[in-house]
Amino acid sequence: AQTVTQSQPEMSVQEAETVTLSCTYDTSENNYYLFWYKQPPSRQMILVIRQEAYKQQNATENRFSVNFQKAAKSFSLKISDSQLGDTAMYFCAFMKQGAWGGGNKLTFGTGTQLKVEL
C-alpha cells in the first residue's frame, strides 16, 4: 500500500514571495504519478500540477513547479510570486500507473493549509 505524508499542517507566506510545500511518499511501485491538488474555501478540488515518475524533468505550470526526487521519494511544490488567491489547502497525491485492475485510486496526504498574507 502507498502512503503520502505532508508534515506541514500550516504555512504562511507574504504576497509575492516564494513558498515550498513538502511531500514524501512510500511505495514499492516503479511507475506512478504524483499530483498536487488545491482546495480553496470553495471546497473545489483543483489539479495544480502532475508529475510522471518516469520523467526526470520536474513539472512546471506557470508559477507552480515541483522538485521530484524519486530515490528519496520526495515531491515538493514551489509556488513563486505568491498571490492572495493561492490561499488554500494543498494536497499531495499518489496514483499507481496502469492500475486498471485496481482502479485509478488517488492516495492523498493530510494536506497543508497555506495562507498568503499582504
Place this chain on the structure above:
Amino acid sequence: DSGVTQTPKHLITATGQRVTLRCSPRSGDLSVYWYQQSLDQGLQFLIHYYNGEERAKGNILERFSAQQFPDLHSELNLSSLELGDSALYFCASSEDPWGGNEKLFFGSGTQLSVL
C-alpha cells in the same frame, strides 16, 4: 468549473436515515470515482465505476453502495446513517480508466451532515 456536477450541495439528515448523492461526469468521461473527505479520515477513495461496471473498491462501508447508470451518471447511496458519516463527498470523473495519462476532475462535493 470542472464540468462535473454534484447534487445536492448540502444535505442535512438524521441518524438511521438513507440518502442518495448524485454525480454527473464531464461529457465524454466514462469513469466516475467517489471520495469521502472527513476531519478524522482525510480524503479517502470509496469506489470507481467505468462505463457502468464497478472497477475498484476502497474504504467503502457495507452500508454504502453506488451504481453508474447507462447515461453515465452515478449515485452514491448511504444508508443507516451514523454521526460519523458526516463528511464532504466528492465525485470525480476521467476519460481514461487505464491509469495512463490520467487526470481526475472533481465536482464541488456534497456536504452531508448527520444530526
